[in-house]
Amino acid sequence: MTQIQNIQQLRQQVDYIDDELLQLLKKRGNIVQQIAQIKQKEKLPIQDIEREQQKLTKLVNQHIEPYSKEQIVSLYRLILNQSIDLQNSINGASSDTNSLKVYRTHSQHNTKVRVGDVVFGEEPVYIFGPCAVEDEQQMDTVANVMSQKGLKIIRGGAYKPRTSPYDFQGLGVRGLEILKSVGEKYNLATISEVVDASQVEVAANYLDMFQVGARNMQNFQLLKAIGRTNKPVLLKRGLSATVDEFLHAAEYILNEGNPNVVLCERGIRTYERATRNTLDISSVPIIKRLSHLPIIVDITHSTGRKDIMQEIAKASIAVGSHGLMCEVHPNPPIALSDKNQQLNIDEFKSLYDVIC
DSSP states (O other), rough: OHHHHHHHHHHHHHHHHHHHHHHHHHHHHHHHHHHHHHHHTTTOOOOOOHHHHHHHHHHHHHHTTOOOOOHHHHHHHHHHHHHHHHHHHHHOSSGGGGGGBBOOOOSSSSSOOETTTEEETSEEEEEEOSSBBOOOOHHHHHHHHHHTTOOOOOEOSOOOOSSSSOOOOOTTTHHHHHHHHHHHTTTTTEEOOOGGGHHHHHTTTTEEEEOOGGGGOOOOOOOHHTTTSOOEEEEOOOTTHHHHHHHHHHHHHHHHHHEEEEEEEEOOSSSSSSSSSOOOHHHHHHHHBBBOEEEEETTTTTTTTGGHHHHHHHHHHHHTTTTEEEEEEGGGGGGGGGGGBBBBBBHHHHHHHHHH
């Protein structure tokens, strides 16, 4: 038998298996449609995120060689997404608003996202830390103070998308290493921004939570890459994004299979110049009505003014924010970025006493 004949025989075997797979997929689809009818009758949500995660975890643990874990997860996410589409077609849901995974039609309960020792969606979570990771001493000083106050998560930018190409762009991987080091030292979960899909795999080794900044809210390749992980992500609203556009950006992450999304209102650009941005505080209760995802407020970037942050912090919690994000630096006047809006240690303590 020649090698060509051998290939033909092997391909015949593949064709036979493909025919079997199609029949199994057809059978699976019929069962999914039956489930959809029951859900419709009992008024149950179409998507069960907890079951999906359990199923994916079980599949990964089976180690189906020669496929990698990532390949198996990718294949089954595709099948699960198609199953959701089938259920939507049975229930007569539209292809947009009613079928989006971010909307309440898809989840009976509010999503809770655990990051280290904190849970977004329960009691308010407070994220403090420098705008950018600059060096070990700077991060250690802030982390030490935060730990003394009982806080459990620290921020710090390693990759900094700046308006000017001549401004400090961050330390990159070295910044991630410093952030992880102080996090481990003081038992703090870590969050930092990734600005490109190519950074996701490396950053995942150092971070407990990704951050997608306002400038990258519609960086769809980045959103998809993060969506293919199970690591929690904080998604910031874009500079000029509507609430609808904001939620659609989150949909990109959920659609890839990652349900661990926390939204962040950080102000939008308007004609007003009294503040750095205009805090759309109404978006918090609006989004809570539309979506099951937790949402927090960035009181630093939304105002750019330290003199009103306490009032904005209290207002944000009052309207139902699941937490706050705020920048803190040991010596703001010498900070390499956003020096005018970062709180010093005493200002941080004063704010903490007000909100906690």
